[in-house]
Amino acid sequence: MKRRLVLAVVTGIAATVAVSASPASAAGGVPHVKGGETVPVYSYENAVRESVWVQTPLDNDLDGVPDKIAVDIVRPRETAERHLKVPVILEGSPYYSCCGRGNESERKQYDASGTIVKQPLYYDNYFVPRGYAFVAADLAGTGRSTGCMDVGGREEVLGAKAVVDWLNGRARATYADGTPAVATRWTNGRTGMIGKSWDGSVANGVAATGVEGLETIVPISAISSWYDYQRYNGVLRAEDYPEFLHRYVNGRPAEACAETLARLDRDSDDATGDYNAYWAERDFRPDARKVRASVFIAHGLNDTNVTTDQFAQWWGRLGVPKKMWLYQAGHVDPFDLRRAEWVDTLHRWFDRWLQGLRNGIDREPRVSIETAPGAWVSERDWPAAPARTQRITLGNGDGTTGTLGGASGRAVRTWTDAPDLSEAAAVAGPNTAVAGRVAFLSAPLSREVRVSGTPSVTLRVRVDKPTTELTARLVDYGTATRVDYLGRGEGITTLPTESCWGASTAADDACYRDTAASLITSDHAIVTRGWQDAAHRVSLRFRTPLRHDRWYTVTVPMQATDQRIAAGHVLGLILQASDNEYSTPQSTGATIRLDLRGSSLSLPLVGRLPAPGATAPAVSAEPVPSTFAPPRFDPLVP
Template structure:
């Protein structure tokens, strides 16, 4: 009898644990008899024109403008008049609502004479408010109508935004403009989903990493997951004073109110060394992935030259919650502007599942959707692709000018001196021609398609005649094909003259937006991925170890995550150089690098059994001169909304 009782207790405990684990991944329970639900979908039911529009100021736990009172963030609310039905919230926090606008049409917040919100940027309120959601737009600390000071992805940005979710759940206080208390619990059930692109997505990641109760799902689009990796590439400075630049772009406070915070941004970022320090650790969410309780829907551009692909990849791999991923061939853009109908439908079902508790099956669909070529999307079960394996590719001597990629390491070497003015166009063009400041290695034409999914890298055995130098690697697909033209600032899109409407409109807030299409060109090569490494940071990103000119060193140059297909007949190329004026701010030491081929190799994340053909005695002849030029390359190193 005792054995049966013990077995029953164990069974109940196991069932209880399973239920608890299931609850973490399950959607919220639907509101009983919600009038805006039909089957497993929310539908337009409430009047958008008749929605409640109000502004409140939420008290935060911080006072970083040091005026003796808690900082307050301004929150503009658009919510349906539900007659007592409490609804979930879609929330976008941004520093850009006043200075720069959101979306391709640069929409800013619009207010009436009384200071009440009349127009929120983007389509979220137009579309979701009639469907039983409140949509709120938060001016991040120190921007718009908020107090405090922005600290560029730091503690203030995160905790001040988190305070809004606390208010929605009755754990923080807020007031209207006249000082009277504002209580959200009368109209919301406290379930929150955050969404945003760029800096808006970055704060979304940051708030999710606090594990705040009530945040049920997040949708970060082209968002960073490490401030260091945005401003540095393995010790190489991307743009000096980048955080101060962003501060000045978005700040709405008097200069004297935030002088101390501005100084801390300058000192803490430590541009002089490029080291990872406590300042950057505060802006790194990856170590806190285990705290995330919300489901995550990541969206990123495989050719995003602003927020590099490691930001999504390293975050994605750390998350232990329900996940979904879209990867596009475009750059730093919103899916509303390249896959509009599919995006609105998918986002609608995602929010319905995790915020309304409607079991519409989105959790059983393939979690990964990637664009393999312009306009062609393929779904998959995981990322990186199942079956991806690391393949080591030796570097061969070739003809002594252009090397080979293939089965046997070369016995020779390469010697080149840094050319800080060597552009990406020049470095990757005419790979069979000697060009000062670069070294090129080519495969033979591929016999069949090869998919790369993950992080390539190159290991270099080098001798350097300076205490350090920057090392840059580019993986290039040589072959004529239609490609998305991601030249800055269009990022792969062209705006059309037509408009389409997504939701309800008022005279002050239209739901109709200019249509867009991918900008597709035919080019003779495409950059698959890039990588950078400061040689003195080869041991650790936290400190520098200078090189000695009489010694050989083995230095790994990691490349950004990618998922691309190199087509049959194309040639895979590896281009090495030192300074990169395209994606970093060169700090040339004038170094000369001596490369030992026998100790150097390329590592590729190859899916399946595809392999590079055995190289011949010489590299193949490749014509690659017709390349679309970029605008001023240094514009890429400036943070953009």
């Protein structure tokens, strides 16, 4: 059933019907359920606004008392006056005080007495009138919380979990004056977590504890493994990154968290790039089997900040009801891409899993994918069911540019690491020799093919140093209009107009700047990228140095993707050593010899590549000027 969204600023409608004390999931005795969905009947202006501090089981600031999480709550007045119990939408974030949330970087605001008067984003404006409470928690060591931010670790996750426990009567909390705060007086405990970037990452982490009462999560552009966020298969993304993130969001005096900061520096182990106990603590994927909550993922297929393996490897492990949106932009919230459809879908998702309304959303196709700017399709699952992994040989071609498919003979390619070679220069002009890279091209496609899943390239190499970094890029050569995810807005342009999504007060309006897709016409585009430290080829837990007189097989996994390559276009594979844009190269200056006979590209394809010619086709591809600055040293952007 298509529902009509209310886009006007709503001042709130007071309920005139007696409210049952039963949970909203009863659906028959509450005024906010009508026609199988929740509707706005409660006053947002008159809502209860309060703050509590939830006690956690940890004390990582070592002050001798349990750390506390500051929680700001907006809930219908009827939960206090008429004993209505409602479910909760919870966002845990480190950004509420330091940096802001959403496209307009909104922060929490308080009145002179310390009472919350403005929550970032539209979740409270839209959902509180519909019979939900909205709870915004400052992660440990940020905002008004105590403890110390440990960047994806136990303090962060268990602190947010304690909020879910409190909502279900299993943890203690107090008001500012020290009096007990009891959540079970106004909530039925059914909790959903939501958030973009770091906020969505903590939702993944809390779900992986299996905490009871967490009924659903909506991770947007979120991390499922902090190692894979800060390391690319042993390749260092940026030096001192955990410490940088800690300082960026820290809300405590420096001396209070000096020990935590020292542990982040020591245990993250920049020197080796190894996966160790520190990273295992911040890897939620092995605990996917513990997840009880349903999961609704949203992620940009061209997100270069939180890369696509974060959603792909999480999605594939989940055994719960799940749904996913994939889109062509970068690190962008779907609220700023496809606003009406996103709010409608999110509303139905929360109604299903928090209000218990059987609205059919869990029986619809699981996956919605943007296949081209503004063109969306629905599918049953991901990767695409018809996709089959195909092994594609690396042919010798003309001896300079190789072919995808075809005979390699005894051909060898040799190049020396050029750490200053940019991505733009590496992928341009693939028919010419460029120092520091080698190129392979398919024949022009006779019909469209689709890459759906996780490609990789297996390389048989001999290296004159104990290790080298290896970089692979899959490129679509062909002119098309594409989402400009490398531009300043990562695929969107912010407009001067506004639209409103819920009820407002003088301090907290529900109106947000509209956006439009940012498009570019280009003669080529990166389909996916991948990186591998050769010394970590055997295991990410330890290094195995290479001997200069031996051949080794090294597989470079690329990021998951779902892209259609049009008929007439050419698919290219570009190989480099270190990459100075998406990582902090630890260049050894190695010279790499590549044996084409022992090397191949593994592609999850719908369709097939055409048979190659004896030589690669001529391709015109100019370097693309861009305002993009890869997020090497940036935090997870709000």
